[in-house]
Amino acid sequence: MGFDWLDWSIVIAYLCGITLFGVWFRKKQDSMRTYFLGGKNIPAWALALSIVGTETSTLTVIGTPGIAFAGDMSFLQLILGYIVGRVVISLVLIPAYHKGEMYTAYELMQRRFGAWIKHATASLFLVTRALAEGVRVFAIAIVVGIVLGFADAWGDVWSILIIAALTLVYTFEGGLTAVIWTDVIQLCIYIGCTLVTFFVILGLIPGGWDGVTAVAAPKFAVWNFALDFHVPYTFWGGIIGGAFLTTASHGVDQLIVQRLLAARNARDGKVALLSSGVIVFFQFALFLLIGVMLYSYYHYNPQLAPPAAGDRIFPTFIVQHLPHGVRGIMVAAILAAAMSNLSSALNSMASTTVVDFVRTFCRRGLSAKSELRLSRWMTVAWGLALVVLAILSRNVGSVLEAGLTITSITYGSMLGAFLLGVLTKGANGAGTFCGMAVGLAAMLALAWSGAVAYTWYVLIGTCITFGVGYAASQLVGGRR
Helix, strand or coil: CCCHHHHHHHHHHHHHHHHHHHHHHHCCCCCHHHHHHHCCCCCCCHHHHHHHHHHHHHHHHHHHHHHHHHHHCHHHEEEEEEEEHHHHHHHHHHHHHCCCCCCCCCCHHHHHHHHHHHHHHHHHHHHHHHHHHHHHHHHHHHHHHHCCCCHHHHHHHHHHHHHHHHHHHHHHHHHHHHHHHHHHHHCCCCCCCHHHHHHHHHCCCCCHHHHHHHHHHHHHHCCCCCCCCCCCCHHHHHHHHHHHHHHHHCCCCCCHHHCCCCCHHHHHHHHHHHHHHHHHHHHHHHHHHHHHHHHHHHHHHHCCCCCCCCCHHHHHHHHCCCCCCHHHHHHHHHHHHHHHHHHHHHHHHHHHHHHHHHHHHCCCCCCHHHHHHHHHHHHHHHHHHHHHHHHHHCCCCCHHHHHHHHHHHHHHHHHHHHHHHCCCCCCCCCHHHHHHHHHHHHHHHHHCCCCCCHHHHHHHHHHHHHHHHHHHHHHHHHCC
């Protein structure tokens, strides 16, 4: 039980190695174009892996098995919606993003509606991403706290500070190029290690796979065709709600859009996005299977009580029951997912701050060197902000669902504004701003009431924003 010298050696070697690897890309940074777009020369396959690594955080690695452990595999219905959303983005948004060079998604809004809507959508992104990343960074503390046996608040704080500091170092130095190539390595690490863990758990269950199915057959249920808006994981909520959620998270959130903008052309962006959907489906299926297998393991070992909190079941099993060496590799893999997501968030938030706000309000133009220096220090500022928010996020319930709920509340307003800009000619800035305000207010009220599951939030918010925005635009008249 617990970590030994071999486990610690593996984790420390990983943390030092990935940090030094990211720092190595410093020499490639000479302007904002290289720092925020990677020079637009990164291959599509690397962008695809980076997209998956970016949307996968510690929430996914530790939260998804907990969902299957407590329920079944119906979460996969949401992932099917993720794939549908990627198709919509490829058809509607990616062509618009590659009409000229843009650094952020919100520059598209300026071209269509002017600075007001650009600032509104960019601000909504920064607030949403900061709150969601605070929860995601806190998830790091869950894992590190279990490994080190921390049981107090200071243990959580030190866990967050250590991982955030190391991630900040290579993000500060290497920019998006470092973020993407470390994403590629980190994705391979945590997927590979999870596969190893899959077979290790399978070997610990009497009868192997037959033993799993004998105990957990009901947990393999995927489909739920009920028309119940209170149940988050149904076929309709997954396909429709998941499609809208992904269209927002991958189509208007700078966290992912930054990779689409960094593609060499629109074709590469589409290839990267669509192929990432296949990987994501495989990944979530694997994590859900891990949860089902853990349920079987504890059934066959009733003397071992699983943690009450679903988010702690997988990391606790890793530390207590995997062989030494394997547990070290798996903890390193979970930290890899955390660092991959955090580095992407830091770079995307810095790019939005510098491009959409500082550049707009700076009366005198900055030199390329000054812009690069400002971009790096804005990365530091957001790193400090996320650490504070992570420390304040310690009382959330399921970290995975908390993160998805936060983003779902605001995504509808953002996606509605983008669809007004891309799909209509009659919408204008004033009407779109009105639609965003009404949509956001409605979603805050809906989330507070708990009337429907979070998987429907983006769809509802988008429809309200689009409808009110278009109607208001007709009242005030004119495109602008």
